[in-house]
Amino acid sequence: MPFKKKSFKRDAVELVSLIDMIFILLVFFLVTSFAIKMPLQERSLMVPTPENKPGRAQIFIQIVNENEVFWLDQSANRDVKAWDQELFYLLGDQKNREIISRLVRRNTLSPGALQQKLSRFVSNAQLHRNRTYFTVVRCPDNMPYVIVMKILSSLSQADNIEYGCLGGTLQDLLKSKVTTGTYQGKTVLKLDF
Amino acid sequence: MAFKRIYEKKGLSLTSLIDIIFLLLIFFMATLNMSSVVSDRNQGIYTQKKFDLPEIRNRKTAPVQEILYTLMLQIEHEDPQNVNSPLVVYALWPSRGDSMNISQAKLQAIEKKRYAYFLPESERISNPKIPDVSPYVFISDAINGYADRYYRSADPKNHIEVRAIQETKYQIINHILNTCASLGDRIQHIYIRTLSGE
Numbered sequence: 001m002p003f004k005k006k007s008f009k010r011d012a013v014e015l016v017s018l019i020d021m022i023f024i025l026l027v028f029f030l031v032t033s034f035a036i037k038m039p040l041q042e043r044s045l046m047v048p049t050p051e052n053k054p055g056r057a058q059i060f061i062q063i064v065n066e067n068e069v070f071w072l073d074q075s076a077n078r079d080v081k082a083w084d085q086e087l088f089y090l091l092g093d094q095k096n097r098e099i100i101s102r103l104v105r106r107n108t109l110s111p112g113a114l115q116q117k118l119s120r121f122v123s124n125a126q127l128h129r130n131r132t133y134f135t136v137v138r139c140p141d142n143m144p145y146v147i148v149m150k151i152l153s154s155l156s157q158a159d160n161i162e163y164g165c166l167g168g169t170l171q172d173l174l175k176s177k178v179t180t181g182t183y184q185g186k187t188v189l190k191l192d193f
Numbered sequence: 194m195a196f197k198r199i200y201e202k203k204g205l206s207l208t209s210l211i212d213i214i215f216l217l218l219i220f221f222m223a224t225l226n227m228s229s230v231v232s233d234r235n236q237g238i239y240t241q242k243k244f245d246l247p248e249i250r251n252r253k254t255a256p257v258q259e260i261l262y263t264l265m266l267q268i269e270h271e272d273p274q275n276v277n278s279p280l281v282v283y284a285l286w287p288s289r290g291d292s293m294n295i296s297q298a299k300l301q302a303i304e305k306k307r308y309a310y311f312l313p314e315s316e317r318i319s320n321p322k323i324p325d326v327s328p329y330v331f332i333s334d335a336i337n338g339y340a341d342r343y344y345r346s347a348d349p350k351n352h353i354e355v356r357a358i359q360e361t362k363y364q365i366i367n368h369i370l371n372t373c374a375s376l377g378d379r380i381q382h383i384y385i386r387t388l389s390g391e
Contacts, residue, residue: 016206016212016213019213020209020212020213020216023213023216023217026220027216027220027223030223030224042386042387043387044354044384044385044386044387045384045385045386046382046383046384047382047383047384047385048381049370049373049374049380049381049382050374051374052374139363139367140363141362142362142363142364143363144359144361144362145357145361145363145365145366145387146359146360146387147363148366149385149387165366165370166367167363167364
């Protein structure tokens with residue numbers, strides 16, 4: 001008499017579920033590896049105290065908010081000169097305001113673009129070790145100071161970059177006087193804030 | 194006697210298949226976003242996109258056993274575990290023989306009431322438990338007091354330290370910098386210690 005064979009089901013891991021699980025783990029670790037940062041690391045940074053007198057800087061960085069930074073360097077001299085001639089019909093204060101507004105519109109960067117510019121600036125400074133570069137970072141009072149520290153930390157990678165930080169908002173800057181002048185035979189931008 | 198053979202159809206389960214497809218879709222969506230480049234509309238700069246993932250912000254300072262050699266202004270929440278507790282500035286003075294660590298100096302600062310709260314004026318006055326001292330005045334007094342005692346002349350080595358949680362407003366740091374600047378060349382720089390996850 002024929003009997004039913006006992007069917008033994010192999011307890012194997014189902015392929016589809018396995019792939020499913022692997023992908024879930026992959027996505028989880030991918031996301032958490034970016035999200036989790038090593039806590040309790042302390043970073044120390046030397047910051048010079050400001051002097052209450054006019055100073056010069058090759059780079060001027062004004063923090064606008066957490067997502068925008070106004071970057072001013074020597075490349076702005078040309079624009080200011082051109083606008084100065086273009087806006088001949090405006091009176092002193094009006095012309096200044098217009099020039100500053102145009103500068104801000106043209107030179108406001110996202111955090112990513114700022115990081116890119118900083119890296120390029122630091123690399124350039126490291127290539128020209130015989131030169132000294134001056135940089136000023138200006139930050140509004142109500143912003144977390146850690147934003148300034150991040151910028152200064154990037155700048156401190158090159159020994160020949162001198163930096164300093166000041167307090168102030170973009171609104172103050174918009175009211176400041178902008179003129180071009182000469183320093184050691186080069187055209188420079190004068191900001192009076 | 195005839196027996197029916199049962200053939201089990203081997204194939205992919207539809208539900209699992211959909212599950213995998215969606216996972217793949219999310220995976221490629223996420224990784225594409227990470228690797229894509231964006232252009233800065235004003236500058237024409239091409240840069241790696243900074244994606245916005247949650248970040249752990251350190252809200253407390255580490256219990257450091259480091260020896261204190263100069264004045265340290267430590268800014269943190271009164272209860273470091275509770276971010277809703279008020280922000281306090283402690284003036285940590287080093288011991289004469291440079292043998293005190295940061296934790297011990299903080300305990301001494303509490304004992305000698307060398308601290309001030311960052312609270313709205315009205316709240317500070319209405320709470321009798323809280324010393325009625327403006328934190329900014331307290332900071333200035335601490336720096337001036339320390340400089341008058343130890344940094345009477347200009348020396349590039351003279352410095353003070355600031356240890357602050359990341360949320361500390363720039364206004365406070367700016368006040369410390371300006372107070373040091375008002376002393377001329379007696380304190381030419383400060384060291385700022387930031388707790389960072391980076």
